[in-house]
Amino acid sequence: MKRSPPPPMASPPPLPMTTAQASAASTGSAAAPSTALRSFISRLAETSHRAFARRRPWLEMLDRSAFARPESATDALSRLKKNVSYFKINYVAFLALVLALSLLSHPLSLVTLLSLSAAWSFLYLFRPSDPPLVLFGRTFSDRETLGGLILLTIIVVFLTSVGSLLISALMVGAALVCVHGALRVPEDLFLDEAEPTVAAAGFLNFLGGAASSAAAAAAPVVAARV
Numbered sequence: 726m727k728r729s730p731p732p733p734m735a736s737p738p739p740l741p742m743t744t745a746q747a748s749a750a751s752t753g754s755a756a757a758p759s760t761a762l763r764s765f766i767s768r769l770a771e772t773s774h775r776a777f778a779r780r781r782p783w784l785e786m787l788d789r790s791a792f793a794r795p796e797s798a799t800d801a802l803s804r805l806k807k808n809v810s811y812f813k814i815n816y817v818a819f820l821a822l823v824l825a826l827s828l829l830s831h832p833l834s835l836v837t838l839l840s841l842s843a844a845w846s847f848l849y850l851f852r853p854s855d856p857p858l859v860l861f862g863r864t865f866s867d868r869e870t871l872g873g874l875i876l877l878t879i880i881v882v883f884l885t886s887v888g889s890l891l892i893s894a895l896m897v898g899a900a901l902v903c904v905h906g907a908l909r910v911p912e913d914l915f916l917d918e919a920e921p922t923v924a925a926a927g928f929l930n931f932l933g934g935a936a937s938s939a940a941a942a943a944a945p946v947v948a949a950r951v
Contacts, residue, residue, distance in 0.1 A: 780814040792908045805906035811914045812906075820898040827894035834887045841881050849874055 795801035809816060828835040848858060849870050858865045865873070882888040 776814055777818065780818065781812050783815065786812055786815050786905075786909075791910050791913060793910050795907055801907035804909060804911055805903060807911040807914065808906035808909050809902075811911065816902045816906075819902065820895065823898035823901075824891070824894045827890055831886070831890055834885075834890050837881060837885065837887050841878060844877065845874055 795804060828838065849867075852858070857867075858870050882891075
């Protein structure tokens with residue numbers, strides 16, 4: 726008599742995840758965006774503080790005895806280049822002040838801009854890709870979320886008063902910077918050899934450092950979506 730082969734052994738069922746493990750996993754996924762956001766704010770604040778510490782004395786910038794009418798447009802442009810290279814941090818701080826005052830004078834635009842920034846931060850930049858975003862009972866993929874935020878940004882910036890307010894504030898600030906740079910005689914200013922001589926590069930130098938720090942802080946979260 727032939728013996729029947731033994732039945733195959735069933736694989737053991739997967740062990741269920743305990744409550745503690747599930748809680749730890751959900752806590753870890755929830756803490757990731759919070760940690761990235763704190764790192765982003767910390768690096769941005771540190772970079773801004775370091776850059777602001779390199780500002781020139783405000784009394785030196787506003788020395789009334791150093792103002793004179795330029796002899797020509799070429800002289801005014803030469804003064805502007807030297808003053809921007811020397812007072813670049815002061816000028817950026819002044820532009821930020823003008824922008825802040827403009828937003829504070831229009832509370833609705835300020836609230837709209839803050840809401841837009843919060844939407845980008847909590848719906849895309851610092852939100853983990855798993856689980857997906859669910860709004861009004863519908864699940865949105867990362868691409869749909871990104872497309873919706875871009876569309877919302879275009880609407881807010883170009884179809885509301887926020888965009889015109891930002892542009893007008895920056896234009897007013899830039900005009901005042903140009904007037905100061907053209908009237909301030911730079912003969913008493915001593916530029917370091919390591920300082921950039923190109924106005925645009927010097928003017929946006931510290932902003933590049935802030936952007937690099939911001940990108941480094943947000944990279945772990947954004948990289949998971951690619």
